[in-house]
Amino acid sequence: MQHRNPQQSAPDDSxxxxxxxxxxxxxxxxxxxSLRPKHLKExxxxxxxxxxxxxxxxxxxxxxxxxxxxxxxxxxxxxxTTLGHIIAEEMGVNITITSxxxxxxxxxxxxxxxxxxxGDVLFIDEIHRLPRVVEEFLYPAMEDFAVDFIFxxxxxxxxxxxxxxxxxxxxxxxxxxxxxxxxxxxxxxxRTLDFYSAxxxxxxxxxxxxxxxxxxxNDGAYEIACRSRGTPRIVNRLxxxxxxxxxxxxxxxxxxxxxxxxLALEGVDEKGLTVLDRKFLTAVIDFYKGGxxxxxxxxxxxxxxxxxxxDVVEPYLLKIGFLTRTSSxxxxxxxxYRHFGLPIQQGLFR
Numbered sequence: 001m002q003h004r005n006p007q008q009s010a011p012d013d014s015x016x017x018x019x020x021x022x023x024x025x026x027x028x029x030x031x032x033x034s035l036r037p038k039h040l041k042e043x044x045x046x047x048x049x050x051x052x053x054x055x056x057x058x059x060x061x062x063x064x065x066x067x068x069x070x071x072x073x074x075x076x077x078x079x080x081t082t083l084g085h086i087i088a089e090e091m092g093v094n095i096t097i098t099s100x101x102x103x104x105x106x107x108x109x110x111x112x113x114x115x116x117x118x119g120d121v122l123f124i125d126e127i128h129r130l131p132r133v134v135e136e137f138l139y140p141a142m143e144d145f146a147v148d149f150i151f152x153x154x155x156x157x158x159x160x161x162x163x164x165x166x167x168x169x170x171x172x173x174x175x176x177x178x179x180x181x182x183x184x185x186x187x188x189x190x191r192t193l194d195f196y197s198a199x200x201x202x203x204x205x206x207x208x209x210x211x212x213x214x215x216x217x218n219d220g221a222y223e224i225a226c227r228s229r230g231t232p233r234i235v236n237r238l239x240x241x242x243x244x245x246x247x248x249x250x251x252x253x254x255x256x257x258x259x260x261x262x263l264a265l266e267g268v269d270e271k272g273l274t275v276l277d278r279k280f281l282t283a284v285i286d287f288y289k290g291g292x293x294x295x296x297x298x299x300x301x302x303x304x305x306x307x308x309x310x311d312v313v314e315p316y317l318l319k320i321g322f323l324t325r326t327s328s329x330x331x332x333x334x335x336x337y338r339h340f341g342l343p344i345q346q347g348l349f350r
Contacts, residue, residue: 033211033212035207035208035211035212035236036082036085037082037086038085038086038089039086039089039090040053040054040057040086040090042207043079043082043083043086044196044200044203044204044207044232045079045196045197045200045201045204045232046078046079046193046194046196049083049191049193052189052191053070053083053086053087053090053191056068056070056189057087057090057091060091061091065119065166066091066118066119066120066166066167066168067087067091067121067168068168068187068188068189069142069168069169069170069171069186069187069188069189070087070168070169070170070171070187070188070189070190070191071127071170071171071172071173071176071179071184071187071189071190071191072084072170072171072172072173072191072192072193073172073173073174073176073190073191073192073193074174074192074193074194075174075193075195075231075311075315075316076174076231076233076311076312077231077232077233077234078193078194078195078196078231078232078233079193079232080125080172080193081097081123081125081172083170084097084121084123084170084172085123087121087168087170088120088121091119091121091168093117093119093120093121094117094120094121095120095121095122095123096112096115096116096120096121096122096123097123097125098112098122098123098124098125099124099125099126099129100124100125100126100127100128100129100130101126101129103124103130103131103134104131104134105131105133105134106133106134106136106137108134109134109137109138110137110147113137113141113147113164113167114147114162114164116164116165116167117165118165118166118167119165119166119167119168120165120167120168121167121168121169121170122167122168122169122170123170123171123172124169124170124171124172125172126172126173126174127171127172127173127179127183128173128174128175128176128178128179129178130183132180135180135182135183138169138183138186139182139183139186140161141164141169142169142183142186142187143186145163145164145165145166145167146161146162146163146164147161147162147164148160148161148162149161149162169187171187174311175311176190176192195229195230195231195315195316195319196230196231196232197230198222198225198226199225200225201224201225201226201228201230201231201232201235202218202221202222202224202225203221204225204232204235204236205221205224205225205228205235205239206218206221208235208236208239209221209239209243209254212239212240212243214239214243214246214252214254215252215253215254216239216253216254216255217253217254217255217256219255219256220242220254220255220256220258220259221254222256223256223259223260224238224239224242224254224259224263226270226271226272227259227263227268227269227270227271227272228272229272229316230272230316230319231316234272238263238266238268239254241262241263241266242254242258242259242262242263244262245258245261245262245265246258246262249261249262271320271339272316273339276302276304276312276313277313277316277317278340279302280298280302280309280313280317281317281322281323281332281336281340282340283298283301283302284298284330284331284332285332285336285337285340285342287301290331290332290337291326291328291329291330291331291332292326292328292329292330292331293329293330293331294329294330295309295310295314295329295330297329298330314330317336320335321333321335322335322336322339323336
């Protein structure tokens with residue numbers, strides 16, 4: 001398959017984007033440096049996922065066929081969208097990007113599907129939030145590369161099947177359990193992305209710093225990595241904030257002490273806990289005696305959406321062992337008490 005020029009979107013198209021693989025991202029009036037890797041060989045971490053993708057892509061290229069449909073699952077910021085771009089780049093095709101909430105009716109998806117070319121990648125973020133009527137359009141599209149139209153109504157109703165070009169659907173979700181079985185079973189590959197190790201995150205920090213033309217030493221990169229919640233997106237976000245601090249309050253170079261001072265201002269502690277994380281844990285400790293307590297009660301106490309707490313806060317707290325889920329609700333662990341320097345209630349963890 002050869003690279004093709006991207007088709008220009010309509011001027012009022014603010015929901016979906018079709019781009020050629022590896023295109024340079026630009027901001028209005030200025031150049032914007034994309035920190036996303038463009039090839040699998042540049043991708044850091046997720047070794048098993050990368051290895052299976054290499055095999056699948058090489059096999060598809062040998063057969064001159066589109067890649068099988070792929071579903072990526074994992075917390076936000078772990079690289080699901082980046083992998084979608086890389087797949088298109090490695091296959092030498094265009095990628096069309098949209099999201100579940102943006103596809104409100106069947107016609108939205110139909111317009112995208114009928115404009116896909118042979119082998120193109122369709123990336124749907126938060127695919128678990130697809131409306132049911134839109135999801136049902138995907139069933140024949142994924143399985144038979146066709147969509148069915150119904151004309152007229154009642155006794156005059158008739159069906160017409162429109163053939164599509166063969167394409168690869170790449171879905172991304174933070175909640176695989178919310179996907180309906182019919183759509184989940186139509187994916188040929190299902191890969192879960194896990195939190196990154198500090199060493200891998202330090203590599204990402206050094207790579208991003210080089211792209212941003214920022215001087216960073218190994219200790220500085222590792223300190224950022226340890227405070228990034230196992231998430232590459234957070235590494236890049238914190239790196240930019242530390243870069244600003246270093247340029248204004250220092251000599252422009254990023255060292256361990258620079259990271260510590262900069263992230264103290266950002267409210268990010270040595271474990272990577274943010275203000276919201278600490279509010280979550282202390283609310284369970286102060287108001288519910290460490291738990292167990294339901295997520296809705298915590299959300300009401302913090303005046304936050306429960307979905308925000310489940311998608312953004314809880315995964316990392318569970319990963320580092322500061323929070324546990326029981327049949328009765330959420331419970332703060334002994335390690336969290338120690339982190340905050342709080343006395344552990346007698347018998348609480350027995």
